[in-house]
Amino acid sequence: MEAMVDATDTQMAMLADLVASLEAAEATLSSMQAARDGLLALAGRLAVDIAKQGDHPDRGDMTIRTVAAEIGAVQRVSDRTVERRMADASWLVDRLPTVWEAQGAGRINAGHSRVIVDAGAHIDDAVDREAYAAEALAVAENESPNRLRRIARRIAERFQERDVTDRHRDARKRRRVWVKxxxxxxxxxxxxxxxxxxxxxxxxxxxxxxxxxxxxxxxxxxxxxxxxxxxxxxxxxxxxxxxxxxxxPSAHDTVDGLLSAIHARVEVTVPATSLRGSDEDTSSTDRGSPPAELDGSIPIDIDTARFFAGTASGWDRVFTHPTTGAMLSVDRYRPSEHLRRHLRSRDQRCRFPTCGLAARKCDLDHNRAAATGGETTHSNLAAFCRRHHMLKHHSPWHVEQRSGGVLEWTSPTGRTYIDRPPAQNTVTFVDADVWFDANAGGAASMSSAPF
Incomplete structure (x- = not known):
């Protein structure tokens, strides 16, 4: 009782109003998320129907990918995310409609729905699935998603056609490792x-x-x-x-020990002023230098960057304009594959709108096909991840490269999306004289395998 003993009647009335308002807001949010799931499921059905008309051998995969890219571009969300949401929404709307309806009515939230769907994913019989959903919903309306998870699994187990051993055998095939x-x-x-x-x-x-x-x-x-x-x-x-x-990896290595000879690789971009400075250096130029970056997007501390600098087997020097920061050129102390390095440094990531896969993991694509006269130059090449490389060649999505490495994508519905090369991780100066005095030299990109 001590915690609220000093609260006034007005404050308690305000708290009651806040609780009621948040309750209403949560119900509205759940309802809107259910409405979005309905639209996403409808988009998935439309894609499948379009694919069936052409009897495509990929069973609609490219058509679904194309639709997801259209939705993702207008929402400024990765099409991978949209495709995953479409699959999840279809599963909820088509296989567990009573759960979807309960969320739409605000009786449960999206967290409850996700738990019920996950626990009942292996129940194939429609009657059993409906019986499972009814029992799980009765619990969900009175429990948190965290508490519901264990109960839903127990309920689902009674309706499973396959035992846990068979299901585990299939689940093992989906084992993976990822980085966030x-x-x-x-x-x-x-x-x-x-x-x-x-x-x-x-x-x-x-x-x-x-x-x-x-x-x-x-x-x-x-x-x-x-x-x-x-x-x-x-x-x-x-x-x-x-x-x-x-x-x-002793259990997996080859007779010749090839796996043990593999070293980890990372790619770091670091402004020259940051790299040359020291912890005690307090000059205004170095204090204004941006941090080093891993794969052109992840800031890392300067000590780690300097460690890699000391062990790097090769360097790419990226020269940038002193006041605009635009990339001017790329060279290397021991030149090789100059154009690839230039494009990797310019693009930094996949050049499809919303995609952030690092350029070093991407394909280099002729925006205008070489077979139709497209030149192998920086003005006709761009980095696309394999997913969006395939999308460009096997869907109505179309791309044109404009000056300065700007890509203009046109979607199947005629919408236009502009993707510009990311800003370089470098130092810029208001006064060009400062740049010449500082002799900064732009930025440096290194590939290192120090481990």
Whole structure:
């Protein structure tokens, strides 16, 4: 009672109004999300119907991709995201319509719907699926999505036609590892795999971390020993990085040990003024330098950039205009594949609107086909990821390259989208004289395999 004892009647009335308003807002939001799911499911059906008319051998994959790109471009969302949303929406609307209707009525939210769909994904019989949905909805209307998850799984298990062993065998085929970029030069490594192996990996890392922690605590009693204050979480992360970057995949390596000879590669762009400066250097020029970037999009700390600079086997120098920051040219101390480096430095990422895949992972495409006279020059080439490269060649999407590397995309419905080369990670000066005095030299891009 102490927490609210000093609240006035007016404040309590305001709190009650806020709670009621938030309740109404949540119901409205759930209803609007359900409406969006309905539209996305309808878009998916339209794409399938169009594909059926032409009896395409890819079973409508390219048509669905084309429709997703159209929706994604106007919403400024990746078409991969739209395609995933279309698939999720179709599953909810077509297979569990009562759950979709409950969300539309505001009785449950999108989180509840997602839990019910995930738990019942393997129930193929329509009658069983409807019975499962009815039981899950009765729980969902009174519980949080987090609490619902365990209950929904138990309910779904009663209606499963296949046992967990068969389902696990199929699920193993979808095992994967992915990276999610975060702020402050950090990223997240995720893995989807067999639970027993994942928990075993985590347990081994934990045992190693605790062993190191115990050793550090014992060493701390010696006043001359270097103190290691890393937490268990920090130690687990450091151990995982060490094992992956330096360990040998003994169970998978070839007879000749080819896998153990593979080293990790990263590509870093760093302004020359940042690279040349020191931690004690407080000159105004270096304080104004932008941070180094990984793959042209992820800021990283200067200490990491300098470490890579000291171990890089090769450098690309990117010369930029002193006041506009536009890229002027690219060269290398040991020149090779000049045009590829130029385009990779200019484009930095896939040049389809909304796509952010790094240019080094993309194909170089002739915007005007070489077979019809298109030249192999920077003004007729651009970096497209494999997905959007295929989209350009096998769908009504059309692209033209304008001056300055600007791409003009035209969608199947006639909409036009402009994609400009990303700004260079470099230093710009208001006064050109400052640039010549500073002798900054633009930026540098390095490919390194230091591990």
């Amino acid at each position: 970029d975060l702020d402050d030069g950090m990223a997240e490594l995720g893995m989807y795999g067999p639970a027993a192996l994942v928990h075993g990996m985590f347990d081994r890392l934990s045992q190693m971390a605790h062993a190191i922690k115990s050793e550090n605590q014992a060493a701390a009693k010696d006043s001359t020993a270097t103190r290691d204050d890393r937490t268990i979480d920090e130690l687990r992360a450091d151990l995982l990085a060490d094992l992956v970057l330096t360990g040998t």
